[in-house]
Amino acid sequence: MSRPTAIRIAHSCLSDPQRAVEELALGLLHTDTTLVIFFCSNRYDRTVLASEVRRCFQGIQVLGCTTAGEIGGAGLSQQSLVGVGFSTPDFMATSGLIPNLQQFRIAEGHTLASDLLYGLQDRVTHLNAENCFGFLLIDGLSVREEQVTHAIQDALGNIAMIGGSAADDLLFHKTYVYYDGDFHTDSALLLLVHTSLPFKIFKAQHFEPTAERLVVTLADARRRVVYEINGLPAAPEYARLIGVSTDALSPAHFAAAPVVVSIDGNYYVRAIRSANQDQSLTFYCAIEEGLVLRVAQGVDPIESLQQVFAEVRDEIGQPQVVVACDCILRKLELVQRGLTAQAEKILSDNKVIGFNTYGEQFRGVHVNQTFAAVAIGAVDRCGEDD
Numbered sequence: 447m448s449r450p451t452a453i454r455i456a457h458s459c460l461s462d463p464q465r466a467v468e469e470l471a472l473g474l475l476h477t478d479t480t481l482v483i484f485f486c487s488n489r490y491d492r493t494v495l496a497s498e499v500r501r502c503f504q505g506i507q508v509l510g511c512t513t514a515g516e517i518g519g520a521g522l523s524q525q526s527l528v529g530v531g532f533s534t535p536d537f538m539a540t541s542g543l544i545p546n547l548q549q550f551r552i553a554e555g556h557t558l559a560s561d562l563l564y565g566l567q568d569r570v571t572h573l574n575a576e577n578c579f580g581f582l583l584i585d586g587l588s589v590r591e592e593q594v595t596h597a598i599q600d601a602l603g604n605i606a607m608i609g610g611s612a613a614d615d616l617l618f619h620k621t622y623v624y625y626d627g628d629f630h631t632d633s634a635l636l637l638l639v640h641t642s643l644p645f646k647i648f649k650a651q652h653f654e655p656t657a658e659r660l661v662v663t664l665a666d667a668r669r670r671v672v673y674e675i676n677g678l679p680a681a682p683e684y685a686r687l688i689g690v691s692t693d694a695l696s697p698a699h700f701a702a703a704p705v706v707v708s709i710d711g712n713y714y715v716r717a718i719r720s721a722n723q724d725q726s727l728t729f730y731c732a733i734e735e736g737l738v739l740r741v742a743q744g745v746d747p748i749e750s751l752q753q754v755f756a757e758v759r760d761e762i763g764q765p766q767v768v769v770a771c772d773c774i775l776r777k778l779e780l781v782q783r784g785l786t787a788q789a790e791k792i793l794s795d796n797k798v799i800g801f802n803t804y805g806e807q808f809r810g811v812h813v814n815q816t817f818a819a820v821a822i823g824a825v826d827r828c829g830e831d832d
Contacts, residue, residue: 452536453766457518459526463490466527467498474531481539484510484529485801488614492629510624511583514613514774515802521790541637543625547590555597562638575604582609584634586621586804591812592732599810606647608818610771611805644762644823651816652750653742660739667734679725695721701775705739717814730814762823770800770819
């Protein structure tokens with residue numbers, strides 16, 4: 447006999463924030479709901495949305511952020527609201543906020559993570575990497591993702607963390623996280639989840655390094671701006687290496703031909719956000735002088751997704767839900783190449799809910815152009831409780 451599901455997902459494409467939240471609550475709420483995570487379009491009135499979330503989810507821990515696109519039952523969407531609800535006794539969670547990221551200090555990340563760990567340990571026997579994971583949502587324009595991610599993961603030890611950088615539909619004006627009833631900018635929130643269900647933290651990317659080397663020779667590391675590559679103006683040199691004119695550079699080129707850096711023998715994407723009028727390049731990730739990059743070439747993104755989900759199912763069975771942070775540049779590439787429908791089918795088959803980000807966090811590293819996620823399975827791995 448199947449037990450009641452501990453996980454519910456919902457997706458509203460209604461433009462009115464009050465009606466959208468009501469539709470979300472209808473799909474997520476249960477007598478035992480203890481945690482709700484939502485992802486919302488930047489185009490909703492945040493004041494109304496926050497008020498409605500407080501009203502509809504009274505007494506429930508609710509976290510969320512603004513996006514560059516939403517992933518859920520309606521596919522790869524814009525201007526929508528998606529969410530996932532978790533119930534006791536299969537889930538217990540605790541969370542906290544780090545405000546004022548411009549003044550962030552490493553000790554703040556250590557303190558928050560440690561306090562949440564201690565708090566959860568008071569409620570759970572034998573808290574460990576097999577029954578607990580972290581989830582981070584952070585202002586995607588704060589330029590503090592690297593420091594925050596590293597500090598928190600360091601304090602969590604072997605408890606794995608994934609996360610995403612909040613977005614604002616490629617406006618690059620302000621991004622927000624939602625915590626304790628309100629939206630906050632220049633902030634990050636950390637969620638620790640204990641579960642009795644099997645889960646897997648994983649990532650997918652579909653780029654491989656080429657022989658083309660780029661050495662960062664002049665940069666403003668704090669602002670993630672590169673002025674020179676190989677001793678030449680950055681934007682023209684990058685454009686030359688990928689075979690286009692500087693004037694033609696666009697997000698589509700950045701999505702199709704990112705650069706990668708080697709860290710401990712693994713390659714991580716360092717995506718370009720924009721080409722600037724002064725011929726510099728602004729990145730989504732940390733960049734510093736002396737860094738050696740390589741232009742990357744893509745492999746089949748659909749095949750990459752299929753492969754990683756096959757590995758997930760082999761390990762934990764069919765997921766009940768996959769909470770995903772997927773880079774906006776990955777979505778732009780899918781749209782450009784006409785692969786949206788194929789990607790949506792894979793995401794739907796694996797019950798993915800999430801958002802398009804300005805960056806992703808995987809364990810202790812801030813990355814780009816990556817699908818970072820946690821898949822949660824069922825007690826019965828044969829599929830009775832899907």
